[in-house]
Amino acid sequence: MIIKKQLILSDPITSLNGIGPRSQEQLNNIGINKIQDLLFHLPYRYIDRTRLIPLGELKAGADAYLQGEIELTQVRYGRRRSLLCRISDGTGAIILRFFYFSKSQQNKLQRGQILRCYGKVRKGSSSLEIVHPEYRLIQSNDDIELEKKLTAVYPSTEGLQQPRIRKLIQQALDVLKNHRKNIIELLPDEVLLQENLPTLTDALEHVHCPSITADIKSLIREIHPAQKRLIIEELLAHQLSLLELRNEIKKEKSPIIEISKNLIPQFIEKLPFKLTNAQKKASKTIASDLNKSSAMLRLLQGDVGSGKTVIAALATLQTIENNYQVAIMVPTEILAEQHYKNFYAWFEKLNIDVVLLTGKLKKSLKEIIQEKLKNNNPIVVIGTHALFQESVIFSNLGLVIIDEQHRFGVHQRLALIEKGQSFDVYPHQLIMTATPIPRTLTMTAYADLDHSIIDELPPGRIPINTTSHANVKRNEIIESIKKRILDTKCQAYWVCTLVDESESLQCETAITTAEQLNKKLAKINVGLIHGRMKPNEKEKIMRDFKTKKIDLLVATTVIEVGVDVPNASLMIIDNAERLGLSQLHQLRGRIGRGNEKSHCMLIYQSPLSDLAKERLETMRTTNNGFLIAEKDLELRGPGEVLGTRQAGIPDLRIADLKRDAYLLTKIQKIAIKLIRTEPKKVELIINRWLGKKQEYSNV
Numbered sequence: 283m284i285i286k287k288q289l290i291l292s293d294p295i296t297s298l299n300g301i302g303p304r305s306q307e308q309l310n311n312i313g314i315n316k317i318q319d320l321l322f323h324l325p326y327r328y329i330d331r332t333r334l335i336p337l338g339e340l341k342a343g344a345d346a347y348l349q350g351e352i353e354l355t356q357v358r359y360g361r362r363r364s365l366l367c368r369i370s371d372g373t374g375a376i377i378l379r380f381f382y383f384s385k386s387q388q389n390k391l392q393r394g395q396i397l398r399c400y401g402k403v404r405k406g407s408s409s410l411e412i413v414h415p416e417y418r419l420i421q422s423n424d425d426i427e428l429e430k431k432l433t434a435v436y437p438s439t440e441g442l443q444q445p446r447i448r449k450l451i452q453q454a455l456d457v458l459k460n461h462r463k464n465i466i467e468l469l470p471d472e473v474l475l476q477e478n479l480p481t482l483t484d485a486l487e488h489v490h491c492p493s494i495t496a497d498i499k500s501l502i503r504e505i506h507p508a509q510k511r512l513i514i515e516e517l518l519a520h521q522l523s524l525l526e527l528r529n530e531i532k533k534e535k536s537p538i539i540e541i542s543k544n545l546i547p548q549f550i551e552k553l554p555f556k557l558t559n560a561q562k563k564a565s566k567t568i569a570s571d572l573n574k575s576s577a578m579l580r581l582l583q584g585d586v587g588s589g590k591t592v593i594a595a596l597a598t599l600q601t602i603e604n605n606y607q608v609a610i611m612v613p614t615e616i617l618a619e620q621h622y623k624n625f626y627a628w629f630e631k632l633n634i635d636v637v638l639l640t641g642k643l644k645k646s647l648k649e650i651i652q653e654k655l656k657n658n659n660p661i662v663v664i665g666t667h668a669l670f671q672e673s674v675i676f677s678n679l680g681l682v683i684i685d686e687q688h689r690f691g692v693h694q695r696l697a698l699i700e701k702g703q704s705f706d707v708y709p710h711q712l713i714m715t716a717t718p719i720p721r722t723l724t725m726t727a728y729a730d731l732d733h734s735i736i737d738e739l740p741p742g743r744i745p746i747n748t749t750s751h752a753n754v755k756r757n758e759i760i761e762s763i764k765k766r767i768l769d770t771k772c773q774a775y776w777v778c779t780l781v782d783e784s785e786s787l788q789c790e791t792a793i794t795t796a797e798q799l800n801k802k803l804a805k806i807n808v809g810l811i812h813g814r815m816k817p818n819e820k821e822k823i824m825r826d827f828k829t830k831k832i833d834l835l836v837a838t839t840v841i842e843v844g845v846d847v848p849n850a851s852l853m854i855i856d857n858a859e860r861l862g863l864s865q866l867h868q869l870r871g872r873i874g875r876g877n878e879k880s881h882c883m884l885i886y887q888s889p890l891s892d893l894a895k896e897r898l899e900t901m902r903t904t905n906n907g908f909l910i911a912e913k914d915l916e917l918r919g920p921g922e923v924l925g926t927r928q929a930g931i932p933d934l935r936i937a938d939l940k941r942d943a944y945l946l947t948k949i950q951k952i953a954i955k956l957i958r959t960e961p962k963k964v965e966l967i968i969n970r971w972l973g974k975k976q977e978y979s980n981v
Contacts, residue, residue: 289457291318291465298453308442309450313973320454321465321486322970323447324512324936325434328492328502329400332429338373342405346412349398349420350376355391367391376403377411396420432492432501437935451490458483468967469515470960473952477514478507485511489936504941513937514945517726519971520934521946521953522964524729529957531699531730532576534708537606537680539572545599545632552631553592560738561589565596567734568712572600572681578710581728583718584736585907586871587743590714591621593736594683595628597712602634602660606680609709610664613686615640615817616824620846621685622664629662639665639674642817648673670697679709686715716871717864718907720915722943725950737908745905746874750858750884750898759854759883764803766852767833772878774852776836777869779860795856796836807831812838839869848876858884858901859894863914866901893917915940935971 289297294316295309309315314323335346350369358364365380365388378399380387391397401415420426436447458465462483473479480488488508492501500506550557557565564582571578584590598608610625612618622638629636637651648668654661658678663669682699699708713731724733751759763774776799778792796810809832811823826832828847835850839861853873858866866884874880884898900913956964 289317290461291316291321291454291457293317293457295320295450298450301450304441305446308439311439312437312442317454317457318465320451321458321490322935323436323451324489325436326936327435328432328498329435330498330502331400331433332431332498334398334428336373337369337371337376340374340376340403340410342403342410345400345402347398347400348376349396352391352393352395352397354393355388357388365391367397369397375409377406377409378415378417379406379411379413381414390419398426430494431496432498434490455487455490458486466966468963468970469511469518470952470956473514474511477510479511479514480508482511482515484508504936504938509936512935513942514949515967516935516937516971517942517945517949518953518956519967520726521729521949522956523968523972524726525953525957526964526968528579528730531579531708534577534703535575535706536577536708536710537604538575539601539604539606539680539710541569541573542596542600542603545603545634546596548632549595549599549628555740557592558589558736558738558740560584560736561593564593564734564736568593568597569600571732572597572710577708578712579731580711580734581713581715581719581724581731582734582736583715583724585718585739586716586868587875588716588736588739590716590736591624594685594712594714595625597681597683598625598662599629599632599634601681601710602662604680605658605660605678606709607655607660607676607678608662608681608683609669609676609679610662610683610685611669612664612666612684614813615642615666616820617685618664618666619817619821625662625664634662635659636662636664639663639668640817641666641668643668670701674701676701681710681712683712683714686717716907717868718911720908720912722915722939722946725946726939729950742877744874744877744879746870746880746882748870748882748884748902748905750886750902753885753887756885759885760799760802763834763852763854764806766881767806770851770878772852773827773830773832773847773850774834774854775850775869775872776834776854776856778836778838778856792836792838799834799836803834806833808833809835810837811835839865846875847872851876851878851880853880853882854885855882856885857887858898859886859890863897863900863910863917864907866897867907867910870901870905871907 295301295314296306298317301309312323314320329345329347331347333347334349337348337350340346340348348371350371352367352369353375354366354368356366358366362381365383367378367380368375369378370376378397378401397417397419399412399415399417401412403410403412405411434448434451435444436451438444438447465483465486467474467482469479469482474481479485485508488496488506489501489512492498497506501509568578568580568582571580582590582593594610598610601608610621612621618638618640622636626636635654637654639648639651643651651663652673652675655663656675656677660678668674679701699711703709711731713728719728766772767774776795778795792810792812796808799806800808809823809827811820811827815823823832823835827835827850830849850873853870855861855866855869861869870882873882882901884901886894886898890898896913896917900910904910956967
């Protein structure tokens with residue numbers, strides 16, 4: 283294809299051949315606006331069509347390019363109709379399975395035809411098979427050559443096919459050849475030398491179009507030096523964007539909140555327990571942060587039950603004593619209500635005004651709260667997303683506390699900070715999470731924050747005994763629960779993952795389970811709570827559970843965070859194999875808060891996948907949330923652990939936080955040095971990988 287000589291990398295993609303309005307829209311949807319953007323639209327995997335794999339060497343789970351002669355083609359009827367085509371090559375045989383097929387396709391796949399195909403091998407009912415392979419029929423006397431290089435597979439969008447993307451990227455590479463000097467090297471020379479990395483131009487050409495002599499295995503495993511060169515720069519861009527955001531916020535003034543001399547000593551004196559050393563250390567650090575004119579930006583991590591809410595209360599008291607307002611944002615109404623009750627009970631005798639603001643609050647009550655916030659009087663407001671409403675105006679916000687940060691995006695956190703900004707003064711930020719975050723993710727998703735960890739549980743906490751049971755033992759489990767509740771007078775949770783029946787997920791639902799347990803447990807009071815109930819209904823159920831009117835509470839995962847009933851020492855989690863490790867750990871954390879030994883029973887549906895087996899084994903063997911978080915990252919990856927969009931981790935083009943974690947410490951050092959010595963390069967790196975509208979920066 284001939285490329286116009288005058289094209290340069292900064293030209294719009296419409297300058298390339300064959301891009302009309304529809305193609306432009308599709309490309310814009312995946313962040314491709316200029317020719318250079320195509321160069322940084324990187325393959326996420328490769329198809330190896332450089333060699334054929336003998337059928338006798340095939341293994342389940344592997345991608346394979348293979349060739350064989352059709353021995354048999356037939357339509358199989360059952361729960362789902364499918365077309366089966368068996369091919370062999372003398373070393374072995376495999377089944378090709380098609381669920382969607384036409385009569386003409388069936389007629390073409392005749393016995394004796396030679397067929398070449400590509401796909402992922404899996405275990406079938408009687409042999410290995412490939413479902414819906416890419417394939418082509420060839421004549422036995424044809425001498426079709428194999429590919430000379432790996433075939434790149436790119437992230438795409440609806441209507442934009444791989445061959446189309448490959449052709450456009452080839453055009454961009456042709457432009458690059460004519461303007462190699464236009465791609466600026468932004469990584470420091472010493473990094474390139476130390477890591478023995480290619481230039482950016484060579485790396486881009488190699489990753490898009492690997493040469494015939496390329497190390498195919500290292501490219502497929504994504505450990506090739508060309509890939510490493512791009513991985514380092516991409517991770518550096520994200521690190522720099524967060525550090526830049528931090529620097530921008532730190533430049534703004536925040537109120538100097540002096541150390542408490544009155545409220546905190548009174549509060550601590552009345553607590554029925556002593557603070558742990560970890561709590562004291564975290565509290566002292568936060569108090570010092572608040573006493574500075576630059577904004578506190580601190581992430582407080584602590585395992586379930588480690589006492590983060592008390593630390594939040596201490597920071598709140600320091601702020602209130604200095605006549606500032608405090609906003610506490612939580613993800614769910616049930617957690618907002620729980621916090622409100624705790625803070626109200628703690629602060630009532632100290633004459634501190636504590637209010638609850640949620641979306642379902644009556645209009646008249648909302649207006650009263652909004653009027654209070656407009657005045658300069660110190661007040662603590664606890665709420666959900668309702669805090670974002672335009673009608674909510676803070677007059678003197680000194681501190682924002684965000685609980686369960688992983689449920690909110692960076693944008694939401696920053697929006698609340700901006701909402702609290704007045705007279706060029708920004709509130710301090712304390713971010714809390716009871717979902718321990720692996721160090722890898724802390725270094726990336728939360729690089730703009732300082733970190734404190736409460737790594738010590740209050741004295742007397744007894745480890746929870748966790749067991750797993752197949753669903754076929756359900757009746758035995760119900761009988762054992764009945765005996766334990768009647769004998770020990772303890773209370774129990776039965777957690778279900780769905781509210782209504784769903785054929786696709788085949789889960790025991792909360793509503794059905796509650797009905798069944800009511801019939802089988804005649805002498806036990808069974809209650810039900812789920813997210814679709816009205817707030818006053820949920821409040822009554824939780825009040826009845828706390829006051830022991832309910833013995834067994836059937837619940838959905840609405841009780842994952844915030845609910846505290848010390849007498850509940852038994853938990854059953856239905857369909858436990860469907861939940862991630864961190865969520866299982868959060869749920870389990872609702873028990874074990876009293877003086878009795880607590881038990882958690884995980885019920886699973888057989889057969890279990892290898893991943894599910896590993897998750898349940900981890901839950902059985904440890905109560906340590908930080909170990910569980912690391913294992914969760916290993917098994918599911920960062921996007922699943924935190925929720926990519928919710929957590930503010932942007933989609934990565936070539937880097938993988940799990941695989942490339944070993945680079946992060948080095949990248950942090952490079953980022954800090956670049957900001958200090960070459961600030962112009964910082965913006966260029968961020969713009970190259972994130973665009974001028976950074977994912978994070980709306981401040």
